[in-house]
Amino acid sequence: MSTYKYATLFLARNISVNQTRTFFSNLKCLDVTINRENGVAYVLMKHPPVNTLNMQLISELSLTLSNLEKSKCQGMILSSIFDKVFCSGLDLNELLKPKPERVKGYFSTFQELVIQLYGSSFPTVAAMTGHSPAGGCVLGMCCEYRVMKKNSQIGIPGSRMGIALPRYIVNLMSSTIGLRNAELMLTKGKILNTDEALKVGLIDEIANDRTDAIRKAEDFLKEYEMIAPLARGITKRIIRRSIIEDVKMNGAADLENFVSVIMLPEVQEKLDMYMYNLKNRKRD
Numbered sequence: 372m373s374t375y376k377y378a379t380l381f382l383a384r385n386i387s388v389n390q391t392r393t394f395f396s397n398l399k400c401l402d403v404t405i406n407r408e409n410g411v412a413y414v415l416m417k418h419p420p421v422n423t424l425n426m427q428l429i430s431e432l433s434l435t436l437s438n439l440e441k442s443k444c445q446g447m448i449l450s451s452i453f454d455k456v457f458c459s460g461l462d463l464n465e466l467l468k469p470k471p472e473r474v475k476g477y478f479s480t481f482q483e484l485v486i487q488l489y490g491s492s493f494p495t496v497a498a499m500t501g502h503s504p505a506g507g508c509v510l511g512m513c514c515e516y517r518v519m520k521k522n523s524q525i526g527i528p529g530s531r532m533g534i535a536l537p538r539y540i541v542n543l544m545s546s547t548i549g550l551r552n553a554e555l556m557l558t559k560g561k562i563l564n565t566d567e568a569l570k571v572g573l574i575d576e577i578a579n580d581r582t583d584a585i586r587k588a589e590d591f592l593k594e595y596e597m598i599a600p601l602a603r604g605i606t607k608r609i610i611r612r613s614i615i616e617d618v619k620m621n622g623a624a625d626l627e628n629f630v631s632v633i634m635l636p637e638v639q640e641k642l643d644m645y646m647y648n649l650k651n652r653k654r655d
C-alpha cells in the first residue's frame with residue numbers, strides 16, 4: 372500500500388505510522404500491520420480490482436492467520452484497501468471448466484482457511500468496506516463481528532449460480548442468522564443490502580465509510596482489553612466447536628460431492644452464463 376494510503380488510514384484514527392509495524396513485507400495480496408500499543412493486527416486485502424479470492428490471496432490469508440496465532444496478537448481487523456468492495460468471493464475462473472484435481476486443491480485450501488479464521492483464538496472483526504458477495508460473505512461470517520459500509524451488498528448467490536452449497540457454509544449462515552432466515556436466504560440465493568443485512572443479523576453495524584468501519588471494528592476489539600485472552604479463546608472454541616468438528620468429519624465427502632456437482636454440464640452452463648452476465652452488466 373502506498374505511504375499516502377497508510378497515512379490516511381492511520382492518521383484518520385489518530386494512530387501514527389510509527390505506532391505500527393509491518394508484519395510481513397513479502398505478501399503480494401495483503402498488507403499486514405500490527406499496532407504495537409494494543410497488539411491489534413490490520414489485515415488489508417489488496418488484490419485488484421475487487422479482491423477475488425484466487426489461490427494466492429487464500430494462501431496469504433492462511434499464512435497470515437498462522438503467523439498471527441504464533442505472535443499472540445490481541446485481535447484482528449480483516450478489511451480491504453478498496454472503497455467499493457470488501458471481497459468479491461471465490462475466483463469464478465477456478466470454477467469454470469475446471470480440472471478435477473486443481474479444483475479440489477482450490478476448494479480444500481479455501482475450506483482450510485475458513486476453519487482457521489472461524490477457529491482463531493484471537494478476536495476477529497470484518498470491516499467490510501463495500502460489497503461482500505459469496506466467499507466475501509463467508510470470510511465475514513467467520514469473523515466474530517461484522518461492520519459494513521452503507522450501500523453495500525452481501526449474500527451468497529449459490530442457488531442462482533446452480534451451486535448447491537457445502538454443508539459447512541449452510542451451517543455457518545444458520546449459526547449467524549438462524550435457521551429460518553438462512554433457509555430463505557440461501558435457497559433463493561438472496562443478496563441483501565446493508566439495512567436488510569443488519570435486520571437479519573448478518574452484519575452487526577453499518578459504517579459511513581471505510582474510516583468509520585475501521586473505527587467501529589476497533590471499538591469492538593477494545594471491549595476485550597480487560598478480558599483474559601485464554602478464557603475468551605477457550606469459550607469461543609467451545610461455541611464454534613460443532614461446525615469445526617463437522618467439517619473435519621464430513622469435509623472430504625462434502626468436497627467430493629461439491630466438485631462432482633461443479634463439473635456437471637448443466638452447472639457449468641449456468642456458471643458460464645453467470646460469468647457472461649457479470650462481464651456484460653451495466654456498471655453502477
Ligand SMILES: CCCCCCCCCCC/C=C/C(=O)SCCNC(=O)CCNC(=O)[C@H](O)C(C)(C)COP(=O)(O)OP(=O)(O)OC[C@H]1O[C@@H](n2cnc3c(N)ncnc32)[C@H](O)[C@@H]1OP(=O)(O)O
Binds near residue numbers: 654
Ligand atoms: C466442504 C466442501 C468444500 C467445498 C468448498 C466450497 C466453497 C463454497 C464457497 C461458498 C460459495 C461461494 C462461492 C463464490 O464465492 S463464487 C464467486 C461469487 N462471486 C460473485 O458472484 C461476485 C461477482 N462480482 C460482482 O458482483 C462484482 O464484481 C462486485 C460487486 C464484487 C464489484 O463490482 P464492480 O463493478 O466494482 O467490479 P466489476 O464487476 O467490474 O469487476 C471487476 C472485474 O473483476 C471480475 N470479477 C469480479 N468478481 C469476480 C469473481 N468472483 N471471480 C472472477 N472474476 C471476478 C469482473 O468480471 C471484472 O472483470 P473484467 O474487468 O474483465 O470485466
